[in-house]
Amino acid sequence: MVLNKFQFPDSDAPAIITPEGSVSYRELNERFSWIADSLVKRGVQPGDRVAIQSPNSLEVLLLLPALWSVGAVAFPFSERFPMKEILTLAEKYRCKYFLPASQLTERSANTKLSVIPLSEATAFPAEIKSGISPVWQLDNLASIILTSGSSGNPKAVVHSLANHYYSAIGSHENIPFGRGGRWLLSLPLYHVGGLAILFRAWTAEGAIALPHPEMPLQDAIEQLQPSHISLVATQLYRLLKTADGRRALRRMKAVLLGGSAIPENLLREAWTLEIPVHTSYGSSEMSSQITTTPANASLKELQTSGRLLPHREIMTAGDGEILVCGKTLFQGYLEDDKVVPSVDEDGWFGSGDIGQMDAQGNLTVTGRKDNMFISGGENIQPEEIEKHLSHIEGVIRCMVVPVIHQEFGMRPVAFIDMRNGGKLDTSALRLQLEKNLPRFKVPDKFLPWPKDSQSPGIKADRQALAKIAAAG
Numbered sequence: 001m002v003l004n005k006f007q008f009p010d011s012d013a014p015a016i017i018t019p020e021g022s023v024s025y026r027e028l029n030e031r032f033s034w035i036a037d038s039l040v041k042r043g044v045q046p047g048d049r050v051a052i053q054s055p056n057s058l059e060v061l062l063l064l065p066a067l068w069s070v071g072a073v074a075f076p077f078s079e080r081f082p083m084k085e086i087l088t089l090a091e092k093y094r095c096k097y098f099l100p101a102s103q104l105t106e107r108s109a110n111t112k113l114s115v116i117p118l119s120e121a122t123a124f125p126a127e128i129k130s131g132i133s134p135v136w137q138l139d140n141l142a143s144i145i146l147t148s149g150s151s152g153n154p155k156a157v158v159h160s161l162a163n164h165y166y167s168a169i170g171s172h173e174n175i176p177f178g179r180g181g182r183w184l185l186s187l188p189l190y191h192v193g194g195l196a197i198l199f200r201a202w203t204a205e206g207a208i209a210l211p212h213p214e215m216p217l218q219d220a221i222e223q224l225q226p227s228h229i230s231l232v233a234t235q236l237y238r239l240l241k242t243a244d245g246r247r248a249l250r251r252m253k254a255v256l257l258g259g260s261a262i263p264e265n266l267l268r269e270a271w272t273l274e275i276p277v278h279t280s281y282g283s284s285e286m287s288s289q290i291t292t293t294p295a296n297a298s299l300k301e302l303q304t305s306g307r308l309l310p311h312r313e314i315m316t317a318g319d320g321e322i323l324v325c326g327k328t329l330f331q332g333y334l335e336d337d338k339v340v341p342s343v344d345e346d347g348w349f350g351s352g353d354i355g356q357m358d359a360q361g362n363l364t365v366t367g368r369k370d371n372m373f374i375s376g377g378e379n380i381q382p383e384e385i386e387k388h389l390s391h392i393e394g395v396i397r398c399m400v401v402p403v404i405h406q407e408f409g410m411r412p413v414a415f416i417d418m419r420n421g422g423k424l425d426t427s428a429l430r431l432q433l434e435k436n437l438p439r440f441k442v443p444d445k446f447l448p449w450p451k452d453s454q455s456p457g458i459k460a461d462r463q464a465l466a467k468i469a470a471a472g
Contacts, residue, residue, distance in 0.1 A: 006165055006203070008032070008065060008134045013179050014207045016061055019215075019223050025205065028062070030128040035066040035121070042116060044097060046071030049144065051090035051113065053077045054101035055213035056185050056194070059122040063099065064189075064198070066122075068142055068161060069134030075144040075156075076190040087111045093144065093156055094337045138162035144334055145192050147284050156334035157192070157284045166327040167287035168199035170310040174292050175254045175278060177228055178204035184226035185210050186217060186235065193230055193258060196288035221248045228252065232259035236266055237396045240273075241420075249275045256292070258282055260460065261365070261383070263390035263397065264303060271299045281305030281365055285342075285349055287328040290314065291363045304362035305355075314363070315348070321369060322355045323348040354381075371462070376408040378440050382462075385412060385443065388436050392429065394419045397449060401466035405444075412441065413469040417449035424448055447472065 009015070010029050014022040044050065050072050054060050060076070067074050075095055077086045083100075090098055091112055098113040099121050142161040146154040177183060177200055185208050187194040201208045211220030217235055222244070229252055231239075236257060239245030249255055250273060258280045270277045279302050280292040291314070293306035308314050312326040325347050332341040343349050355365040367383030374380070382400035389398040397417035402410040416424055426446045433442045450468060 004138050006136045006138055006161065008069075008136070008202065009205045011205060013205050015201070015205075016058065016210055017182060017207050017224055018058065018210050019212060022207070023058075028065075029134070031062055031122075031124050032066045032069065032134050034124040034128055035062055036069045036134065038123075039066060039070055039072070039121065042121075043114070044070055044072050047141070048072045048097065049075055049090075049093065049095040051075045051077060051086065051095040051098045052118070053079060053081070053083075053086055053099070054118055055079050056189055056210065057101065057118075057213065058210060059101070059118050060189055061198070061208065061210065062122045063118065065134050065136075065202075068136050068140070071137065071140050073141045073144060073158075077146075078188065078190045087113065089146075092336070093334050136161050138165055141331065141339070143195060145190065145195070145284050158331045158334050158339045159192075159287055160331055163287040163328050163330060164195060164199045165203060166311040167196055167289065168203045170312065170328070171196070171200055171289055171292070172204055173310050174294060175228070175256065177201075177254070178206050181206040181228055181253070182209040182224065182226040183207070183228040183230075184220060184224060186220070187230055187232075192284045192288050193282070197230060218242065218245055218248075221245075226252070228254045228256070230256045230258065233257070233262050233266060233397060236262070236270065236277075237419075240266065240269055246273055246275075249273070252276055254278060254295070256280060256289075258289070261386065261390070263395060264387075265390065265393065266396065267302050268299060271302060277302060279303075279305055281353075281355075281363055283324075283351060283353075285330045285351070286312065286324055286326075287330065290324060290328075293362075301362060304358070304364045306363065307361045308363075314357075316355060316357065317350070319369075320354040320356065320366070322351045322353045322363075322365070324351055325349060373402040373410045375402075375405070375410050375412070375440060380410075380412055380441055382412065385414065385433070385437065385441055388433055389414060389416065389429070392432050394422055397460070399460055399462060399465055400443060401462060401469050403444075403466070403469050412443040413445045413447060414443040415447050415449050415465050415469070445469070445472075 009025045011025045015025040015028050016023045098115050099118045101118045138161045140161050143159045145157045183197050209224040209226045255277045278293050280289050282289040291306045291308050293301050315323050332339040352369050353365050354367050367381040372381050385400045386398050396419050400412050400414045403413050405411040424446050429446050
């Protein structure tokens, strides 16, 4: 039997937990119904694309299920994006409505979009008599997510509700989560990892632990007491720095690591402390996780990206490229007004990542095809150098980029973030790398990680760092 509908839970179980209190699934249904009716009265129709600009908030968590019950498509943007850029992209991708968290200025309000302040769109009376639990048609398009663009211009990834649903169902089989559990919303909702947390909760009656937008991660954990959490390497490092952070992580039932490669030093420290970490490999195009390590994985297993989760398929091509397909595979890239599939004749999507599977089915990702460059006739894969850098004591984050060189064409330059802001000892770094790499792969320069380096996504921006290296 093919599942084509999903009915939102209707129970007294907590659905959202904030520092101020909790909201049950039944209470949410009442609010969803009212908001959905209000959206329809404002003219929102099935298939309409709705741009949203807001940090993680209760208003957004109320809005998304209401949009999906109407049949509309959500296009969340980072609040860090300039308003002009958001409006330009929303118009480019034929959005009809724009729901901003902040008031538009007179200049930025000059747009073809119908603008509805988020607070107005999600308003509801103090008392609502009843609400109908939303029913989602899983074949409907649900979301548009911009890729990080770390190796090229961002692309608009289109998911159906079914993509998100099966991503969550497959995740549950490896990391149990449901009623009584709390998953901290520690990732932004304009990233597929943030949306994945919502669907893991909603498909199993678990609770979303929603911190205030500016609340430090440590404070959010202390106040909301999550049982599950999703982290990137930098977040894990900051929590491991403090005794309170280490205690909090040890209390968790699961710590899902992703976003980019996790330095071996951090993994070893977390594993030694018996923190229940899971390493993973995922992508926007596959609706978040593809492979993940199981509970109680060995350190050796954690140094891989784990095994394939249900409802996904994976293989490697002759050149090592990771190919994926399955029920979580996105619908295609949005190009103006059309969703264009991006698969080969057999239905496989080329991830652009290079990897290999071991005899136990664990995936190890070794780099990206489009990151490789040639120096003096030799191929250099930046991720290979980064892997060896991450083994060096004190290195918590690193990235290698190419810069133009008059003699060799391109040469590698490394950006490194040292533990506790320690200074770079370039001689020691070079000496360590020469033990494991040929000299032509050792970076010409080692630069400190830029303090003001920010990216709209949760991954470091490789192109931005390459520009800094070139300018230096």
